[in-house]
Amino acid sequence: MGLPFASVPAWASVSAVVLFTALSAFSGPADAQRRERPGKEVVDAACGACHLSGKDGAPRIGDAAAWAARTGQGLTMLTEHALKGIRKMPAHGGSTGVSDLELQRAIVYMVNNSGGRWIEPAAMRTSTLTSETIVQQQCAACHQGGKDGAPRIGDRAAWTPRFAKGLDRLVASAVHGHGAMPARGGMPDLEREDIRDATLYMFNYGLPAVAAPQPPAAPDPHHKLVSGLDVYFGMMRADALRSQGAKAGGTKLSIPAGRGYYHLNISVEDNKTRAPVTDAQVTMQVSDGMSVETKTLERLAANNAVSYGNFFRFTSGNSYNITTEIKRAGMPSPVTAKFEFKAP
Structure with a gap:
């Protein structure tokens, strides 16, 4: 069973309609109707109650010495103190209807009337200025x-x-x-x-723009400087050499049959004199981590240049570590240069 409706006088119904209509006319976002007051109005309405006389230790408006110690903190910090309250000053200066911008304007007004020369903010700062x-x-x-x-x-x-x-x-x-x-x-x-x-x-200002430093050049994976020797590594498919009928120093290379063979080649120079090393004994070890193959590299002379090479077989897709050992008469110990290769 529903609750009975209480009888309402007709004049009360009319008044309710009028009140609702009046409220609707003023509905909408509060910000759209709010006028941000200048600093003087805010001080006259709120801050002046303490800051005009210096009540409870508040810095008095016009006291340059009292405000000088505070201006060094900047508007951001002073506003934060006013918003949260500090010592005997309540949050928002005890006036909750004062906006953040109005607080900033009030602070600037009091600073400027106490020897400061600040600019009253037109709006709250929302982004970092360059x-x-x-x-x-x-x-x-x-x-x-x-x-x-x-x-x-x-x-x-x-x-x-x-x-x-x-x-x-x-x-x-x-x-x-x-x-x-x-x-x-x-x-x-x-x-x-x-x-x-x-x-x-x-x-x-006015200085020419400084270009960003160029990144260091990536090291040449086919060149190593070891113990004063420049060691250069090269390779060529056996199929390509076979089709060209390749020769070294007038002697036709003995190219192995089958797929996957490459001719690996090492050239060596003295780093100081740039003279080619033509009297070395060179061995090479090729390993994919599962198997190891070691060969002596043959001395090859072509186009007034001397190098050392031999054929090795690679499995497509495997990565290989290639270690070259160079021995020369009069050297206390062999020179070792390491390279890497991934077979296509």
């Missing part, structure tokens, strides 16, 4: 023309003495303000990293 943008939007006002003795953008002779005590000291000077320069260059929401990058941009 050093070029910071310089163009703010620093150039003085540094472009050298106003009040500011070092000109790109004038390294003027900037160099200021770097004498290090970049960190120079950035700290910009953070706290120096001479005619206001704290943080008048942009209170700049972080130290922003100021550092902007300073370096002004110092380096």
